[in-house]
Amino acid sequence: MNETLDKLYKNPDNKNIEENFQFILFGGTGDLAHNKIIPAFYNLAAKDILPNQYTIIATGRRYDNKKEYLDALYNSLVNKKGKVDNRIWQLLADHIDYFQLSFKDDNDFKRLKNNLENKAKKEKVSDRIFYLATAPNFFAEIAKKLKSFGLLDVALENNKARLVIEKPFGHDFKSAKKLNDTLTNIFSEKNIFRIDHYLGKEMIQNIMVIRLSNPIFRALWNKDHIDNIQIYLNESEGVKDRGKYYDDAGVIKDMFQNHILQVLSLIAMEEPENLTAKEISDKKVEVFKELADNDLSNIDRHIVRGQYDSEQVDGEKINSYQEEKGIDPQSKTATFLALKLFLNNERWQGVPIYLKSGKRLNKKEAAIAVEFKDDFHSAYLDQKNIDNNLLLIKIQPEEGVSLRFNTRKPASNNKIIPVEMEFCQSCQQFFNSPENYEGLIYDMIAGDKTLFTSWEEVCYSWKFIDKIQAKCEEENITLHKYPALSQGPDAADKLLETDGRSWLDKD
Numbered sequence: 001m002n003e004t005l006d007k008l009y010k011n012p013d014n015k016n017i018e019e020n021f022q023f024i025l026f027g028g029t030g031d032l033a034h035n036k037i038i039p040a041f042y043n044l045a046a047k048d049i050l051p052n053q054y055t056i057i058a059t060g061r062r063y064d065n066k067k068e069y070l071d072a073l074y075n076s077l078v079n080k081k082g083k084v085d086n087r088i089w090q091l092l093a094d095h096i097d098y099f100q101l102s103f104k105d106d107n108d109f110k111r112l113k114n115n116l117e118n119k120a121k122k123e124k125v126s127d128r129i130f131y132l133a134t135a136p137n138f139f140a141e142i143a144k145k146l147k148s149f150g151l152l153d154v155a156l157e158n159n160k161a162r163l164v165i166e167k168p169f170g171h172d173f174k175s176a177k178k179l180n181d182t183l184t185n186i187f188s189e190k191n192i193f194r195i196d197h198y199l200g201k202e203m204i205q206n207i208m209v210i211r212l213s214n215p216i217f218r219a220l221w222n223k224d225h226i227d228n229i230q231i232y233l234n235e236s237e238g239v240k241d242r243g244k245y246y247d248d249a250g251v252i253k254d255m256f257q258n259h260i261l262q263v264l265s266l267i268a269m270e271e272p273e274n275l276t277a278k279e280i281s282d283k284k285v286e287v288f289k290e291l292a293d294n295d296l297s298n299i300d301r302h303i304v305r306g307q308y309d310s311e312q313v314d315g316e317k318i319n320s321y322q323e324e325k326g327i328d329p330q331s332k333t334a335t336f337l338a339l340k341l342f343l344n345n346e347r348w349q350g351v352p353i354y355l356k357s358g359k360r361l362n363k364k365e366a367a368i369a370v371e372f373k374d375d376f377h378s379a380y381l382d383q384k385n386i387d388n389n390l391l392l393i394k395i396q397p398e399e400g401v402s403l404r405f406n407t408r409k410p411a412s413n414n415k416i417i418p419v420e421m422e423f424c425q426s427c428q429q430f431f432n433s434p435e436n437y438e439g440l441i442y443d444m445i446a447g448d449k450t451l452f453t454s455w456e457e458v459c460y461s462w463k464f465i466d467k468i469q470a471k472c473e474e475e476n477i478t479l480h481k482y483p484a485l486s487q488g489p490d491a492a493d494k495l496l497e498t499d500g501r502s503w504l505d506k507d
Ligand SMILES: NC(=O)c1ccc[n+]([C@@H]2O[C@H](COP(=O)([O-])OP(=O)(O)OC[C@H]3O[C@@H](n4cnc5c(N)ncnc54)[C@H](OP(=O)(O)O)[C@@H]3O)[C@@H](O)[C@H]2O)c1
Pocket: 026, 027, 028, 029, 030, 031, 032, 033, 035, 036, 059, 060, 061, 062, 063, 101, 102, 103, 104, 132, 133, 134, 135, 136, 166, 167, 168, 197
């Protein structure tokens, strides 16, 4: 790699993070910290894009001292990565402090304030990031204590104390608003960073580039040329040890309210005038508002709910959802949802948008399929079943783009056959896809909000989800059982068959 390329790779957008930031990690001993946040810091350290001076202050109760904590972090890194470069680890470990603290003990917050003050007396601190990697019921309580115990008053060079909130942000519109009111009494909206880790994914960040920097797509990105859009986020795993959380949330809150609607907003939004976080968010909000205004009177014909059932696979029984740990054996929570909707605006009027997500499906696969209209020259209309052009943006596990188009079958009498042009980003020999949290952490320290969700986005997405939930209850929408590790309920296929279409993720 030459020097310029190397720099670009290390810091593609030339964002700036300043010397001497402090990163206070509440929940620093939890699963997220061990498996995502600290590994992301490790990768950033490996790329040599962190400043010389910075401190991560991780809080938790379970370890008594810094050595125990660092040993546990190191073991988690080895488990995750297989191999850890000890030089990089040491570089990172030198910047990590452990602070034993209980959220319930006011005295611990006073001690933490003193700790921050002592550090600030010794050296100027540029930015201070308070990251709440904790269960959601602690979000408001910790934020209030940061204020009431004066942690937000400790000297700061850039005067930009930020709050980072993990998902889920509320469990419906009412609870999300209540949380937001509390937080915005303490931090301004511009300093609140709400995480949707899907926005950290490489191909999600690629959506706007694909849409806006390619005239061949940009010119066709509307109802005149696009027949339908499909977004599917399929998971093969069950609920694992998240049973209690999942049984309250279900697929609609776990995947739709945040990830799927975020992806949809990037696909469907009007073109932003510039690439500032505010402008992009404003354009996304227009989509969320339209969704919230969506007429759901036909919901019984536009939605399929499902729940996985047990199944024998290779002589082994796969548990049904109701048999999973932490799940009510009578649970009616949907683990699968397929939804057809329309956006009633100039660009998309009449274009069906099909959304789908489920657990325990036959394969893990997330992608966006944009199928173009069958607008062929009349000379070819006598050839039956010409495939429509198809743009497929593959999010995971493979990251890439494929484009299906038609060509002449060699040595035939102008017979048309479909072919695919394929770009596999994750297959590139030297490409090592960054962890989602790597970019997100870098951006929160740099103060760039583009990959974080604004309150308005969250607000209108909840209004839409609340409306769907209410309608489903009102109309008593069927919960279809589907065998674990299958393609989901047959009813989801019928949803598209009645429109003369089929899901594009089918084998
Ligand atoms: N895990 C993931 O992959 C993942 C993915 C996406 C989003 N999230 C979100 O991230 C957040 C954290 O999830 P997690 O999986 O890391 O949870 P977790 O493993 O249960 O960790 C919870 C953390 O909170 C701390 N904690 C709990 N009660 C405390 C108290 N009273 N006083 C002080 N510390 C306390 C725990 O520390 P001690 O036990 O040491 O006190 C631990 O560090 C959640 O909002 C979750 O929805 C997680």
